[in-house]
Amino acid sequence: MVNFGSLREAIKRIDIPTLIIVFFLIGLFILAAATKVSVTTLLSDSIVRIGMNGVLVLAMLPTIRAGIGPNFGLPVGIIGGLLGGLIVMQYQVAGPIGFWIAVGISIVINFVLGWIYAWLLDKVRGQEMMVETYVGYSIVAFMSIMWLVLPFTNPEMIWAIGGKGLRYTLTLQNYFDKALNNFLRFQIGKNFSFPTGLVVFFAGSCYLVWLFFKTRPGLAIDLTGQNELYAISSGVNPKKARRNAVILSTVIAGVGILVYAQSYGFLQLYQAPLFMTFPAVASILIGGASIRRATITNVVLGTILFQTLLTVSLPVLSQVTRGDITEVLRLIVSNGMILYALTRTPKEAS
Amino acid sequence: MQKRMSLKDILIANAVPITFFILTFLAVLVAKIPILFLLSEIVRRLSRNTFLVLALIIPVVAGLGLNFAIVLGAMAAQAALFFVVDWGITGLSGILLAIVISSVISIFLGWIAGKTLNRAKGREMITSMILGFFANGVYQLIFLFFVGSLIPFKKTDFLLPQGVGLRNTVDLFGIVDGALNDLLTLNIGFITIYIVPLIFVVGLCVFLTFLLKTKLGQDFKAVGQDMHIARTAGIDVDKTRIIAVILSTVFASIGQVIYLQDIGTINTYNSHEQIGLFSIAALLVGGASVKKANIWNAILGVILFHALFVVAPSAGNRLFGQPQIGEFFREFIAYAVIAFALAMHGWRSRKGK
Numbered sequence: 001m002v003n004f005g006s007l008r009e010a011i012k013r014i015d016i017p018t019l020i021i022v023f024f025l026i027g028l029f030i031l032a033a034a035t036k037v038s039v040t041t042l043l044s045d046s047i048v049r050i051g052m053n054g055v056l057v058l059a060m061l062p063t064i065r066a067g068i069g070p071n072f073g074l075p076v077g078i079i080g081g082l083l084g085g086l087i088v089m090q091y092q093v094a095g096p097i098g099f100w101i102a103v104g105i106s107i108v109i110n111f112v113l114g115w116i117y118a119w120l121l122d123k124v125r126g127q128e129m130m131v132e133t134y135v136g137y138s139i140v141a142f143m144s145i146m147w148l149v150l151p152f153t154n155p156e157m158i159w160a161i162g163g164k165g166l167r168y169t170l171t172l173q174n175y176f177d178k179a180l181n182n183f184l185r186f187q188i189g190k191n192f193s194f195p196t197g198l199v200v201f202f203a204g205s206c207y208l209v210w211l212f213f214k215t216r217p218g219l220a221i222d223l224t225g226q227n228e229l230y231a232i233s234s235g236v237n238p239k240k241a242r243r244n245a246v247i248l249s250t251v252i253a254g255v256g257i258l259v260y261a262q263s264y265g266f267l268q269l270y271q272a273p274l275f276m277t278f279p280a281v282a283s284i285l286i287g288g289a290s291i292r293r294a295t296i297t298n299v300v301l302g303t304i305l306f307q308t309l310l311t312v313s314l315p316v317l318s319q320v321t322r323g324d325i326t327e328v329l330r331l332i333v334s335n336g337m338i339l340y341a342l343t344r345t346p347k348e349a350s
Numbered sequence: 351m352q353k354r355m356s357l358k359d360i361l362i363a364n365a366v367p368i369t370f371f372i373l374t375f376l377a378v379l380v381a382k383i384p385i386l387f388l389l390s391e392i393v394r395r396l397s398r399n400t401f402l403v404l405a406l407i408i409p410v411v412a413g414l415g416l417n418f419a420i421v422l423g424a425m426a427a428q429a430a431l432f433f434v435v436d437w438g439i440t441g442l443s444g445i446l447l448a449i450v451i452s453s454v455i456s457i458f459l460g461w462i463a464g465k466t467l468n469r470a471k472g473r474e475m476i477t478s479m480i481l482g483f484f485a486n487g488v489y490q491l492i493f494l495f496f497v498g499s500l501i502p503f504k505k506t507d508f509l510l511p512q513g514v515g516l517r518n519t520v521d522l523f524g525i526v527d528g529a530l531n532d533l534l535t536l537n538i539g540f541i542t543i544y545i546v547p548l549i550f551v552v553g554l555c556v557f558l559t560f561l562l563k564t565k566l567g568q569d570f571k572a573v574g575q576d577m578h579i580a581r582t583a584g585i586d587v588d589k590t591r592i593i594a595v596i597l598s599t600v601f602a603s604i605g606q607v608i609y610l611q612d613i614g615t616i617n618t619y620n621s622h623e624q625i626g627l628f629s630i631a632a633l634l635v636g637g638a639s640v641k642k643a644n645i646w647n648a649i650l651g652v653i654l655f656h657a658l659f660v661v662a663p664s665a666g667n668r669l670f671g672q673p674q675i676g677e678f679f680r681e682f683i684a685y686a687v688i689a690f691a692l693a694m695h696g697w698r699s700r701k702g703k
Contacts, residue, residue, distance in 0.1 A: 135689050
């Protein structure tokens with residue numbers, strides 16, 4: 001039985017920006033149908049991009065629920081993920097198995113990194129978002145030095161000239177390129193192919209995180225985020241809960257970048273990790289999360305809306321304007337969304 | 351709370367400038383750069399960058415923290431310069447016109463920024479940073495897609511081949527390049543000192559010192575210390591904060607004009623981005639914190655930070671055989687200094703509770 005009251009309630013709770021984006025998206029699809037752009041190709045591409053970015057968005061969930069806000073230090077986890085991928089390449093593990101080994105290594109590395117990162121964030125309670133951002137920037141700059149000096153020797157990874165230092169982008173073609181995308185992939189018609197493995201992986205990650213928030217440590221995180229004093233009185237250690245949330249977020253970020261990389265076909269080093277953070281933060285916010293409250297639904301909905309928007313706007317808008325307006329659109333939409341979330345009236349935000 | 355500070359307290363309070371001094375000193379030793387060259391570079395950077403760094407002081411005093419939204423002022427300055435270039439107004443009159451136009455735009459942008467930051471009390475810094483990114487998107491939209499189509503632009507050399515959107519670099523040579531620098535120069539041996547930009551810097555220092563002594567300045571301080579107490583004392587807190595942001599944005603725009611006439615070319619889509627980062631890092635290196643900053647922090651910071659900036663690539667080259675490492679290293683230092691200062695701020699405000 002459909003409860004109309006709660007339905008109306010749900011519609012009322014949808015944010016204005018989310019609505020704007022939904023309408024914009026519908027408009028784009030209508031425009032796409034009117035022009036010569038193939039809607040099925042667009043849908044197919046959108047699904048790939050949703051699966052590709054979804055896990056990174058999922059990494060935002062634990063810290064928001066713990067009351068720390070979105071994890072602006074996403075690059076910390078991404079670095080761990082990249083290291084996993086690099087080690088697999090160094091030992092020349094070919095094929096999809098490399099993906100799982102990389103994931104395993106990245107989880108171990110990120111557990112340690114996340115622990116240190118969580119310790120730091122605990123010291124700076126109240127200033128987390130700013131510190132996170134700059135820790136992210138710092139670690140990316142620091143690792144840029146490391147990419148130049150770490151002793152990787154696989155000739156496919158290092159500069160052809162000089163023989164020292166990793167390249168900017170490493171092709172995964174002989175490694176775990178499309179490890180998930182091609183798993184059980186099937187084709188419908190000429191233009192639509194469904195990356196089963198990728199979608200299953202994203203869904204599975206969401207399910208695991210959802211399950212985690214039903215367990216004791218997960219509930220402790222929720223309680224800490226909602227009301228710290230109440231959490232203490234119910235016998236929860238908020239420090240520990242926040243630490244778990246940060247570690248979880250870091251680990252998911254590492255897995256997320258590997259999922260992204262296998263779909264993209266390249267590992268991107270140096271400055272690249274920096275460009276992952278803000279779109280991920282924006283995605284979960286577009287899905288209806290605030291900086292203090294988020295659900296799996298927000299993650300899935302937000303990723304679908306944001307990525308579809310980006311995928312669809314490129315071919316459709318390029319028919320109307322010249323040049324690549326999507327990059328600018330992405331800057332405005334994602335930062336505008338974060339700005340909206342940060343400046344909401346305190347009552348709503350907290 | 352007047353208490354004599356022990357040597358240890360002084361060392362801890364000035365940990366960042368002292369560490370940075372040692373670091374820079376070592377880098378200078380390693381890099382083996384001629385000392386005269388280093389001096390001339392520092393003098394030039396003092397006249398080029400200090401104004402921008404000084405623009406950050408008022409928001410810190412008014413309790414808004416580090417104003418990452420000074421990039422809005424920088425964008426206003428660039429917008430103004432583009433039109434000066436388009437109208438072909440050269441020399442000093444070009445610069446003055448650019449300053450006037452950019453100030454007007456900055457007052458408007460600063461007002462918006464102030465309004466926005468008032469809605470985000472307690473998280474001003476992250477909001478100002480995101481505001482900068484957002485404004486960057488709007489800036490790109492205007493200068494990549496609107497210029498030449500919606501906004502007329504006569505100098506087609508500066509437009510992309512399709513006739514819409516500005517090129518990546520806009521050359522100021524022959525228009526306003528060095529228009530302030532070359533008014534009055536002083537040569538001491540190898541070192542050239544550009545007097546006029548330095549006069550601007552000194553003027554702003556004097557103005558800031560004077561301003562902080564006025565009623566408005568006292569209001570800034572009161573609001574910065576405690577908003578609630580300030581409110582009960584009858585100060586319009588929101589308005590005071592908006593004024594602080596407007597002043598900061600306007601100074602930043604003037605600072606960016608000074609900076610760009612020295613550099614001589616505008617990187618249309620990059621020049622403004624680094625300004626926020628490097629100015630803030632310089633101020634913090636000079637010993638400022640999120641809650642405390644004065645003109646000496648700015649000046650000392652510019653000297654130390656830019657000395658390292660000059661020598662880092664060659665130091666990296668000497669130590670590791672790769673100049674790239676030095677470049678990444680100075681970038682790392684800029685970010686790490688900010689991260690450290692923010693962490694200290696968070697740590698202290700937690701301990702204080």
